[in-house]
Amino acid sequence: MKEDINGALEVLRSGGVILYPTDTIWGLGCDATSREAVDRIYRIKGRDPNKSMLVLVECPARVERYVEDMPDIAWDLIDITNKPLTIIYHQAKNLAENLVAADGSIGIRVVQDKFCQQLISRFKKPIVSTSANQANQPAPGNFKEIDQKIIDSVDYVIKWRQNETKKSSPSAIIKLGPGGEVEVIRE
Template identity: 55%
Template sequence: MLKDEVNAALKVLQDGGIILYPTDTIWGIGCDAGNPEAVKKIYALKQRDEAKSMIVLVDSENKLESYISQVADVAYDLIEYAENPLTLVMPGAKNLAPNLIAADGSVGIRVTKHPFCQQLIQRLRKPLVSTSANISGQPSPKNFNSISADIIDGVDYVVNLEQHDLSEKRPSTIMRIEPDGRFEFIRK
């Protein structure tokens, strides 16, 4: 089942499509983080201002340096000891679609522990965009049942995993980290 869903989602991503999928936090809308046209589709679906950047998921902390010019050592400690999923906003983003990178050159990046996400990213060999499955300004969905029909109908593929899980999920903790190691919480 997991393998079939990874294969189906992978094909959509490789064709420049967008998917609705479960993550280690809330349900997300995603695409290949290197494809600016696919990123545009997500902004349009969410009715989101392109100045508001979205986060990307990687499958291991070893990949951080492929997408961030200078990763502060403290970032690895924070990832290792975080009790909840942790998104790190870091400057010096690289090798990503330009419309994913904030005006200040930063990007939010999270090392996912979710088996579906990890396998999909490994097969795609690129990071996966992850943004909450809602129209901009509306509440983030707590589970699959609270995702609006506009979102479900607007993606190219809905991953058929965890749709019956009614537990309420929460977005990740977000911290900004500077190359010199200074950090601050943006969302706890």
């Protein structure tokens, strides 16, 4: 795992793209503050650049750096969740502008996976997380389901957890409105 973290850090710091396991499914990742790196992920996936992607942070306190207003309910949701939860906040800041939705919102997940926590903590910035598949194709349940074209298009592929056969699922998604409204997007 240490070798993978060091290799991924080198790539992330140079503006590259990694293929990595998260606390949900395998994802494509890059520096969430780099417009060029984010553009590259859109190209790799063939994804509409008007569709935002989410970011991962390693601890709850880090979320405040990337949203204008952290609603109290967000702290409660992060504290009580026992499975991966992405929260969409209504006003992003300090992120690549092409990562943020047209309405200014951004999805952020506090990762529970030890590998991701260590990687993000050492990188000291959030990392983009989007499923490792072409746009409009099913998300891979494990590494073996990732298309070879995706694997070949990144700068670093994490070896950690490649042999796992268990199928993973995407996170739950909740959107928080400016007045504290809660909308469940995906359970």
